[in-house]
Amino acid sequence: MSNSSKRSNLRVMSAELSLLSRPDGSATLFQGDTCVMSAVYGPGEVRINKEQIDRATVEVIYKPRSGLPGCTEKSQERLIRNTCETVLLSSLHPRSSVSLTVQEMQNSGSLLACCINSMCLALLDSGMSMKCLVAAVHCVLDFEGAVFLDATDKEEKGAQACVTFVFDSVDKNVVMVHAVGKYSVEQFNKCMSVCRTASADIFHFYRETMTKKLKRS
């Protein structure tokens, strides 16, 4: 498998937790040069019109680096929110709200994956109850059919297709897929298996980061 993909591993990741003092949990994640900062507030008070009687309302606000959020940003926001709703045990906190703010700091490719991973770290930092963890892996398919993992923005531009997979930590099942471009079923499956293998590195990184944080006290 590693022969067919030109970059068989992810870019270097580094994270800092609880950087912000006001939110209940926050994380800054670097994946290569791409950097995203996420903050979690909750479970907190919810507006009456958004109240759900059986579970917590999850709100995600995606902030682009500059300007106002447009259609692309809103769709990205929705993808992050859906992923977040899947992993949170929101039935434990009915009639409350969990609010997430995802701030793009630097986009050097694989931005959506970085957003989802930083969201997961921020949730871990906040100590909210979750079903499992999620890891997002981005890959691009070039015109020769080769798979690049965790592509930079330059590689994204010259690609046939860009695919982001999100896997859960228990069975490594696909939670979410976001794909742009042209690809065949075989190519898609190849991307998926490459990304699934790479997701283990991200889960390992989460464990390392949390161990560092928890062993301090």
Place this chain on the structure above:
Amino acid sequence: MVDHVGTVFLPGDTIHNLNKSEKTGKIIIGPGLRQESETIIVSKPGILRHKEPNIYWIDSHQKKYVPVKGEQVLGVVTAKAGDVFRVDVGGSEQATLSYLSFEGATKRNRPDVKVGDIVFARFLVANKDMEPELVCMDGAGRSSGMGVIGRDRGFMFTCSLNLIRKILSPGCVLLKTLGNGNRFEITVGMNGRVWIHGRSVVDTIMVANAISAAEFMDKDQIRAMCSKLADRFIVVE
């Protein structure tokens, strides 16, 4: 298995081979763990703790307070609404506190509570589906230290829930050592709020800083800090 205890677990991990009680064959699981048919799954990131013979829980680091029945908390009265006071305890919704749930309170003899007061109270009702309810009495109808505290004096600040559990644990030396050379009143709520009243403003600030700084210290470091503070303390006086 013993080697599980003290290691870091993340949500989604399953835990096997937990000690069962010899009599009942049961395992008692606390915060951060949940049962799914026959397996026990972790739901909060943290360190697995164990108490003999069969009690397990996850010690997680959290800033947001979630009300738990029976816990004593520090709240701020935000409104008077008929028979009850609304109290902000830092949870997802405000708790209610009946005016009859104070020591010696009757329908005629109302307790003296104003909006903005800090109350130390215990949760009578706290579950996810109901509005949390506070009382300022123990089971025997005594106040036992609860009620309005420190009107117009003292200082309240917030810290992480872990630090609260740390300073309230029986093995913690912080309050004992701090109190050696220095007199102050302190009230610690499980919701991450601490109220302090020292002999002077400088004292109060010093104690507050010492408590905040103790979060990641071990016993010896705490003792060292306290002895340093004790020296400083005489100079200020």
